[in-house]
Amino acid sequence: MAVTAEAVLDALRVVQDPDLNRDIVDLNFVKDVVIEGGTVSFKVELTTPACPVKDELKRQAHEAVTALDGVDTVSVEMTAQVRGGQxxxxxxxxxxxxxxxxxxxxxxxxxxxxxxxxxxxxxxxxxxxxxxxxxxxxxxxxxxxxxxxxxxxxxxxxxxxxxxxxxxxxxxxxxxxxxxxxxxxxxxxxxxxxxxxxxxxxxxxxxxxxxxxxxxxxxxxxxxxxxxxxxxxxxxxxxxxxxxxxxxxxxxxxxxxxxxxxxxxxxxxxxxxxxxxxxxxxxxxxxxxxxxxxxxxxxxxxxxxxxxxxxxxxxxxxxxxxxxxxxxxxxxxxxxxxxxxxxxxxxxxxxxxxxxxxxxxxxxxx
Ligand SMILES: Nc1ncnc2c1ncn2[C@@H]1O[C@H](COP(=O)(O)OP(=O)(O)OP(=O)(O)O)[C@@H](O)[C@H]1O
Ligand SMILES: [Mg+2]
Structure with missing residues (x-):
């Protein structure tokens, strides 16, 4: 069965931001999910490029989507959009x-x-x-x-x-x-x-x-x-x-x-x-x-x-x-x-x- 964007997002809900105590889907960090056959690519947009747990989040996101049925290759791009105050x-x-x-x-x-x-x-x-x-x-x-x-x-x-x-x-x-x-x-x-x-x-x-x-x-x-x-x-x-x-x-x-x-x-x-x-x-x-x-x-x-x-x-x-x-x-x-x-x-x-x-x-x- 072909994998869907919903299934990808569902799988990514296990990835929690340790500081914000919410998952990366809920935080709207996951962008541009593209599915071509068994290949899935997406971006994770963090709130700072200096995030100390960037590599760990990437690893978890990769692992979660790789585990889905019908997925052969996963490509995760980590990006950042710094948020500001006023x-x-x-x-x-x-x-x-x-x-x-x-x-x-x-x-x-x-x-x-x-x-x-x-x-x-x-x-x-x-x-x-x-x-x-x-x-x-x-x-x-x-x-x-x-x-x-x-x-x-x-x-x-x-x-x-x-x-x-x-x-x-x-x-x-x-x-x-x-x-x-x-x-x-x-x-x-x-x-x-x-x-x-x-x-x-x-x-x-x-x-x-x-x-x-x-x-x-x-x-x-x-x-x-x-x-x-x-x-x-x-x-x-x-x-x-x-x-x-x-x-x-x-x-x-x-x-x-x-x-x-x-x-x-x-x-x-x-x-x-x-x-x-x-x-x-x-x-x-x-x-x-x-x-x-x-x-x-x-x-x-x-x-x-x-x-x-x-x-x-x-x-x-x-x-x-x-x-x-x-x-x-x-x-x-x-x-x-x-x-x-x-x-x-x-x-x-x-x-x-x-x-x-x-x-x-x-x-x-x-
Ligand atoms: N970790 C460090 N190891 C070695 N030298 C240091 C270190 N941190 C600062 N210094 C040296 O100590 C001196 C004072 O540092 P700095 O000028 O950064 O302090 P400051 O608090 O800004 O001082 P001021 O109150 O005069 O503005 C400088 O010569 C600096 O090179
Ligand atoms: Mg000074």
Whole structure:
């Protein structure tokens, strides 16, 4: 008996998305079922190309349809259509230039030097590597480090409102205060100017269609995060911590700032999790093990993963060749960033499938 499209869809109901707890047919992920004799082909359209369980879902889908009577050959193509919050749903509250940006994700921490910029850059590159379209906005108006970390310091082209072309490096669209200022001169940026700059970066840069716009925040709990939350519908924030910070007040401060701003905390990253010797590979857990993960769990925050303290990460950052695209960085260190990206994309998808994005916050007098 010839196989039917209904039978194929019925068979695929055994394939469950582990995060959304529904089957892929119910979620409308199965597209373009074509049956030619005993050959069945179809697409599974996930909510992110960075889905960590993509291969497993493909395997299960293949197996389920292969088991049907009358099927000889099965071809499964995995595709992705990143979902967004408000912007993608046509309820744009932010600037029109952001209407093609599906997810705005801020990377912050309670204090300086914990690796926010390093994590932001490598996260952006790891998402890009999966096939997503990605931008990186340097929200560190006072001390931009994106130009150095990506070895890109050109003056952006385009003039006037809504007309700035972002720079490009390694396939990322970029904007940084560093592109606009003389690197030799000290930067004096007052509070109100920060708000203007943030709004301009969001509203005047031609970001185009992006699955993810990653925003690197300055240290602490200040103006930039507030301006962002007031100016654009943020999908959420990633908080970076070092292992010893978890017992300190800083990471709590960052999380409670985002909560006050009604920005969902998408996850905690433990940077410099353990020291790994660049020459012998020896691992030393200087600050103990598992603290950040346990803390995240106690706060009901997803733990996105840890990144080792490895000399190659610092060298790559200084030379403008980030770890993820630097072949001198050991593969398992690069994989640590890939895991972060997969976990982040996963939690963004879960959030977007569950609840609409938060409205922009309004604070009287600001
Ligand atoms: N996992 C790592 N292994 C080795 N070095 C790292 C790692 N993460 C960050 N670094 C280095 O630590 C320094 C601080 O990192 P980074 O600039 O990313 O921190 P930051 O939190 O953005 O700092 P700031 O608060 O000044 O913006 C940099 O020299 C960077 O190369
Ligand atoms: Mg930084």
């Amino acid at each position: 912007a993608a749903q046509g309820q744009t509250q932010g600037p029109p230039q952001l209407s093609g940006v599906k997810n705005l994700i801020a990377v912050g921490a309670g204090k300086g030097g914990v690796g926010k910029s390093t994590v932001a850059v490598n996260l952006a590159l790891a998402l890009l590597e999966t096939g997503a379209t990605v931008g990186l906005m340097d929200g560190d108006v006072y001390g931009p480090s994106i130009p150095t970390m990506l070895d890109n310091n050109e003056q952006p082209t385009g003039t006037g409102p809504n007309e700035i072309d972002p720079n490009q490096a390694y396939g990322l669209k970029l904007m940084s205060m560093g592109f606009l200022l003389d690197p030799e001169k000290p930067m004096i940026v007052r509070g109100p100017i920060v708000h203007t700059v943030v709004r301009q970066f969001l509203g005047d840069v031609k970001w185009g269609e992006l699955d993810y716009l990653i925003i690197d925040l300055p240290p602490g709990t200040g103006d930039v995060a507030l301006s962002l939350a007031q100016s654009a519908p943020l999908t959420g924030a990633v908080v970076v911590s070092t292992p010893q910070d978890v017992s300190l007040i800083d990471v709590h401060k960052a999380v409670s700032m985002f909560r006050t701003l009604k920005v969902p905390v998408l996850g905690l990253v433990e940077n410099m999790s353990f020291y790994e010797c660049g020459s012998c590979g020896n691992r030393d857990e200087v600050f103990g093990h598992g603290g950040a993960k346990a803390w995240a769990q106690s706060e009901s925050i997803p733990f996105l993963g840890g990144v080792p303290l490895h000399a190659s990460v610092a060298v790559g950052g200084d030379e403008g060749k980030p770890a993820l695209v630097d072949e001198r960085t050991p593969e398992h260190v690069r994989d640590a960033f890939r895991t972060l990206a997969g976990e982040l994309a996963r939690h963004v998808s879960i959030l977007n499938m569950q609840a609409p994005a938060q409205p922009l916050i309004q604070i009287k007098g600001l």
